[in-house]
Amino acid sequence: MNTKHSRMASPPDVPIDPATRLALYRKMMEVRALEKRAYDLFLQNLIKGTSHLALGQEAIAAAFGVAMREDDYTFCTYRGHAHTLVRGASMTGVLGELMGRECGLMAGKGGSMHLTSVPHGAMGSYAIVGAHLPIAAGAAWSAQYRGTEQAAVCFFGDGTTNIGAFHEALNFAAVWKLPVVFVCENNLYMEYTPIGAVTAVEHPAADRASAYGLEPLIVDGNDVEAMFKVAQTTLARARAGQGPSLIEAKTYRHSGHSRADPAKYRPAEEVAAWMRRDPIKLYREKLLQQGVEEAAISKIEASVAAEVDQATEAAKASSVPEESIAMTEVWANGDWSWRN
Amino acid sequence: MNTKHSRMASPPDVPIDPATRLALYRKMMEVRALEKRAYDLFLQNLIKGTSHLALGQEAIAAAFGVAMREDDYTFCTYRGHAHTLVRGASMTGVLGELMGRECGLMAGKGGSMHLTSVPHGAMGSYAIVGAHLPIAAGAAWSAQYRGTEQAAVCFFGDGTTNIGAFHEALNFAAVWKLPVVFVCENNLYMEYTPIGAVTAVEHPAADRASAYGLEPLIVDGNDVEAMFKVAQTTLARARAGQGPSLIEAKTYRHSGHSRADPAKYRPAEEVAAWMRRDPIKLYREKLLQQGVEEAAISKIEASVAAEVDQATEAAKASSVPEESIAMTEVWANGDWSWRN
Amino acid sequence: MAELTYRDAVAAAIAQEMARDPSVVFLGEDIAAAGGVFKATVGLLDRFGPTRVRDTPISEQALIGAAMGAAMTGLKPIAEIMFSDFLAVCWDIIANQIAKTRYMTNGQVTMPLVIRTANGAGSRFGAQHSQSLENWAMTVPGLKVVAPATPADVVGLMAAAVRDPDPVLFFEHKSLYATKGPVPEGEWVDQLGKAKVLRIGDDVTIVALAAMVPKALAAADRLAEQHGVTATVVDVRSLVPLDTQTILREVARTGRLVTVEENPRLCGWGAEIASIASQELFYDLDGPILRVTTPHVPLPAADNLEDHVIPSVERIVREVLQAYD
Amino acid sequence: MAELTYRDAVAAAIAQEMARDPSVVFLGEDIAAAGGVFKATVGLLDRFGPTRVRDTPISEQALIGAAMGAAMTGLKPIAEIMFSDFLAVCWDIIANQIAKTRYMTNGQVTMPLVIRTANGAGSRFGAQHSQSLENWAMTVPGLKVVAPATPADVVGLMAAAVRDPDPVLFFEHKSLYATKGPVPEGEWVDQLGKAKVLRIGDDVTIVALAAMVPKALAAADRLAEQHGVTATVVDVRSLVPLDTQTILREVARTGRLVTVEENPRLCGWGAEIASIASQELFYDLDGPILRVTTPHVPLPAADNLEDHVIPSVERIVREVLQAYD
Ligand SMILES: Cc1ncc(C[n+]2csc(CCOP(=O)(O)OP(=O)(O)O)c2C)c(N)n1
């Protein structure tokens, strides 16, 4: 795999400390537990509409969740439960939003595809492919203008690299040297279509990097430590005023594109091979090899399981939103009125 | 200059025959004469609205005009008088359209920025940057589907390479292997802004080619024979089913972006250097060196001058369009009605 | 008459036209191998093959632009925009290029294409996947605009749209995909620009579109049964061309007009019809013109909130009674 | 009072707000070094420097998206879209993102930004550079929509728009750039959502916007002088929020309503106002509501053709007399 870093801020070659390793593992577990629960709640018809899970892709969000500064900005897609959660949004807020409850992050007004938690820097989930790349660039511009050394991180899929907004945002961010990290989660499919069938190059993001004067960065998206390192270097580059980065993280989703999709279009061997490369399984084995006590790992797992159970109960107990809130917050004065 | 042709249909290394050389010269002269006349008619207030001249950029259009098959398709921009004329549209039709006369190619309904002559394969001039790239791809798709070995040629500027439609069209055309030639006329400016100030790479088109699996093709756009050769090879590649090409032709406009623009933002030395590289002057010298009789050249020049004079008179003599045509041809039945 | 779902009617209509005319081609995202995210195009790839039924990248500008270029040069493309909300990402190609090119070229170019798209609310998909955007298309001269409410109209109007030499925006309603209805056997082609009177009453004319049609009918039933108010219900079906003859005739007869629009209020199609009626039927009207619309807010995701804002049968009944009591 | 052109008023307004508030930034194509293609932003780069006044690539989605991201994180961007027709290339960011994000996040996000754009016909620029597209913005809940007719309103409404915490689409009319008018000295801030009664008459209320305002005034003069018809003329100024109080009051007083719209007819802002009046003032109206609009066709380039389709003073007078004679 191509992992040239030549134009990057020097990568920290210090080993990842034990606490950080457990933090990475915990974040992945949190996402896994939340997404599995979301899946169950669907089957129980407690989540309506649609939902796009990140099962199998946890390492990418988790690594950035740990690497980012508290005041950094995250922009993500409809497949954004993970990216929102790892910034510190509550499980109750996330599950509540999926279930359309008052306790939801947006009290049910946004829904699964639009999770947002501004207090945690989770600046929104965007459901029209490509739109949030320029928006993330704008937040980075604002950070640059205000001189805060904040960075913006923008997550999107392989399919997104073929839409116009991708191109505009990358060029714009490069020309203005904006502190933004673009993270392509290449899970090999745009919905039901293999990315190779609709893309002129092999690596949909990395093979486009040079079109914006950027280095190609391909990372194993199922290796949480590799992801953590590239997160650190690209964030450092952003804060140092060296401009944007474009990361292509190779990964795979365990379930279908969305609720409605049994994912029958994927070859069984392909699925099996990637299931063997489950990022959580891999990292658990690695941690044990590295001498981390199994008890420490189990404790995390138990704690996360308890957290998600608790959040589920809290969300179930929360009432549905008052109908009146459908008519609020169109405008900053809280109102919706368009006339006097 | 980088002129790799490795993925191209083998370039015809046969010398260009004398008749073709004179045809190239004539096409360039026609464009030059027409554009100069357009400029004069402006000063006389006989052309209203705006107008974008191709003075200095004649070689590119001329080369393709000679190289293209009669049934090929041209798609161009508001700076499209040249590309329309070289396909065989009449000078009277072009000048008439600029002047808003009945004899105009579109009887005054389109204007300077939208010249179209379907009988000549000039499928339209598009005035919103980027839009015509996917449209040209669509015409190429149609040719591919119908099995006609027609090609579509799409002209646009350097500034156009930063808009989303550019990216989408290039990827789409590459994936579908469409018979379309994208020709970027890099005249160093997007309107009043130097292209380098808004683009992440040095060569706005060529440095993006690899993002679509294409070879970078940089050509001296003021060398009409070089342009003719690259036109031939890329058209051959299209007809052979080998897919799209992306050409970056380096050139320079002699006048401002449009009627309103004195082009004061360009360094005097830069302008002077490019004026010395006037494509018509260069080619005239070359033809003489190659032993073409000056008389043959002068004959072309005189004939073109007469043609443009005649066209000017014809356009002036043409009446303004009947007001009633403002209410026709919204629909294919000739009508405009939206209700019964 | 065959019973078809609205969903299956889409595939049936496209198949009918593709079988008839080899210049009809179909492109869009996930429409071929996957049969569409709404499963409305299942079977077309198998039947017509990958040169006529083509999956595209996520590149709406490219795919709609390609449809335009193909339409200008001899093909009759049908292009899918998966959700009507995504019309916004290719709006330039639709509104500025497709709509205007025939006119600008003074008729040199013909633009026989259909853009079909899943429109409307009711699926709890939130603000970016639920809009009713027929009025966006209606604002643009040069576009025809159709929105069927029944499986028969899906087939008949799609066939008419494909055969029409002008660009047609074809709005399918997501919440109708699962509904069933009779469709004529054999080749079935309807006509653009014809509204349908679905129910005759004397007191008020309710004009509705797409998913609001069944609601208007239910409201009319309830008004008759519970309140003794008899309503004519007109399904507009085609916004451009607009069948003002039928609509105005019914409004003149009943003396009252109510539009039921799923779109947020401002500049909805109902405003246009109201302005026509208020100009041309001023002396025939017995009472104010009423518009029942989604309030002018983005759409919420939670089910109870979504249900609250979209016009319901109850709300239609209530507002009609308030206006005319 | 200083005399300013509408063009210079734009730069003056932006300068006033940038001088006051360091979080105001300005971006667009050719707006900085070149001072804008309409020369409406000359001097801003020199005065405020290249970190606050920035030229962008031809990337409308990027620049409007950047404005949105900046607005969400503490800045107050003013973004230029050179011609309003180009709103179509970034319509997703405007209509689906900027407009809806506050609502979807239940108020977590505030969106203080202004998109200013050159709108309208009269310059012989043809179908893709001449449209009047205020109604596109009006169809989208979450956008405020302003269209000034005078230099004073350019300054006052721009200042109000910049200070407004919500996204405002600010439509400047190309054919007004060269017009002159008085502008208050010192800091001048107006209010969004207020229409202006420019002339009082008793027989009819003419409601107009932007370049149609001077035409409506001229028509009113002619109606009075030559036909003894006295007209109230209202400049709407702000379509969202809409000052229905002022408009309906004047319509109720005169008993008649005429809208004068530069947009092509279908779903223009006049349709919305007509539908409101036909519902709320039904019993106050003395005659049919009339809409004078550009016919529903793309715009032609030739000068005589363009003049033929855009509402003229003559046409306003003629149609008003026909309707009410
Ligand atoms: C502009 C636009 N076109 C189409 C869609 C429908 N759609 C939603 S997700 C998706 C696939 C996206 O693929 P990718 O970028 O690889 O992300 P992934 O879902 O794999 O994470 C598509 C086509 C959309 N939301 N927006």
Ligand SMILES: Cc1ncc(C[n+]2csc(CCOP(=O)(O)OP(=O)(O)O)c2C)c(N)n1
């Ligand atoms: C989408 C869009 N944005 C902006 C414009 C305004 N505009 C017209 S020409 C132009 C510059 C184009 O530069 P380039 O592509 O280099 O072509 P050139 O004019 O140099 O031939 C701009 C910004 C436009 N027409 N369309």
Ligand SMILES: [Mg+2]
């Ligand atoms: Mg993917």
Ligand SMILES: [Mg+2]
């Ligand atoms: Mg240029």
